[in-house]
Amino acid sequence: MAPKSIKLLIPAISPAATGALYEQIVTGLKRAVSEGRIKSGEALPSFRQLAEELMVSVITVKRAYEELEREGIIYRRQGLGTFVAERGQDRSCEAKLDQAKALLKAAAKEAVEAGLKPAEIRRMFLETLNESL
């Protein structure tokens, strides 16, 4: 069992936030791992335990764990529990980078459809970057 409560390491899971509940858990855990708040090799709570902590159904947590396992960020050992993978942090970063790239692609597509030229798109991006940092 994780010594500290996972609940506090990831943003609150709520129907009001964006994305399905299980996606919120996946994103939250990925972030926590990539930022090093949960170290590689560290044990994660069982899905029933996590379901109780996060106040969501067991199925939701199961699905989140399955997704994370598929992406190689965590692994499960029968009888021992669930742990963060060795390259978990890197994988997590990789996954996040992939996602950022995909979002930028989508933004570029929208901008092109709106009729902006490449130079204008570049300027808009730099402005947005300065605003958000």
Added chain:
Amino acid sequence: MNPTSAIKFSSVEKQRYPKFTLGPVTLNVPTGAIYGLIGPNGAGKTTLMNLIFGMSAVNAGAIEVCGYDHQLDEVAVKQRTAYVGPELNFDTWGSVENAIRFVSGFYPSWDDGYCSQLMEKLKLSKNKLIQKLSFGSRIKLSLILALSWRPQVLVLDEPTTGLDAHGKQALFSELLSVVKDESRAVFISSHQISDLERFADHIGILHKGRMIAEGMIVDLLERFIRVGFVGVSGDAISRLPGMFVQQREGNQWRVVLDTKHCALASLTEHGARDVQSGPITLEELFIVLTK
């Protein structure tokens, strides 16, 4: 007994006067799960739950709880199953303390410490007269009497009516800790679909005495999708199987699609354009299916 099914209804039928027939209903509550039963008023949810405890007689079919038949092994079933419902009336026992003392005598696994913990959590005091309690507090009393002896199976008939936000939070937190043990299960019926969407693993929709949908919530919400499109004139599209029309204005359509019976592609085959699909919430699905 070590079954994987906590409650199993097999082709259960119940006739209540010439008008209303419940069933045949086949339903399975697996162990380690929270199963939510939803349905419009009068669909038969309370009747179904009453059948388990012998409050009404089954006309056909069988009910098994943890492998025990509900009629032949009546006592074995009730030693493992707890019931909470709005019609339970403890008035005649006077105070909360008396009711607790009476009920606790029948269950050897009664946990006094857990009982006091629950009373604190749900903010119910021992000395209150049950007659003077509000509806929500009576439900809380029933819940405490049901949870304190750690039953294998919990059958809850609309326990969220009358509970405020704190109470609901406390209730679901306790229910989740109940299913932490994989051999236990919760069978709950509720009108608050948003609650069940968050906490329940399985869902069954009961409408006019029949189960019209059943399964894991995630599967159901993947199977049914919300689609908006611009269609051709004519009603050919609305007659496709698995198509539920929500709104239609001229050529603008808003529908819910059952992807098991009707693929998205078949819409475009029938001339739909600008097809946009998105996920559906359980509440919307419920409204569409029980129209």
Added chain:
Amino acid sequence: MCSPAPSPLKNCLSFLPNNMKLLSLDFCRRYWRTMALAIFLFLLSAISNLGIIFAMVFLFRPDVRSGLAEVMRIILPLPNNVKLLLLDFCSRWWKALTISVIFSALTAASGNPGMFPAVVILFLLRRDARNGVAKVMRTLPISSSERDRMIWFMVVLAGTILAIPAVMYGTWIYSRNQTTISIPDVWFGLFLAVLRSFGLAAAFFLCFVLGSDVRPVQFAERLRKILVWVIFFVQLTYHVSPKLETWDVLNYILMSLTVILSFCWRHKIRSDIS
């Protein structure tokens, strides 16, 4: 040591007022056992009537209930669930039961003091059922047969048992007032009074059970209903008389049969809950 005469009561009641001292001394010497019994019964009934009232008022109060439960657990050889149900019923309705016991003492001389508590208990049970206690009982791990047994015990037997001191008292009063008696001794009179009580309570129980209009009435049910009402009225023709005529003997046999019948048909009370 003289052996008691065949009808000691006859003798004890027919001594002459003259030479009282001599005769009474002689009488006491010869019939001391019977007299001791009579005095003992009188004291017992007086004390126990009061005792029962005190017991009800103090022992069934919730704060001392756990103590009584311990005592009951040791004394009563009933299965645990039935004990719990009986204890619970008595502790909830102790006020009504106390009043009915007091009244039973007042009607002791009628020869049938157990009937009043039986009727009261019946109506208390009915009130419980109306108030939803039946549904609560359904959720508890009690088998239907245990529930039926408890109801049968409360209606048919408990009323008379609670009134036994009054029955004894009544029998004693009755036997004192009779000039001619052919009943061998007081105990037999007591036995008959108890049997009468049981019989009438059982008849009441059956009337109630078969009189429920919840179920659709079939022909066989109708026959049973009529039979029970007939039994009930026949039993009311009992005689608290010194001579047991054939009719009385038949009546008492009928009463015993009614008690057995009520036990056999106790499951019919389940029809109250569809």
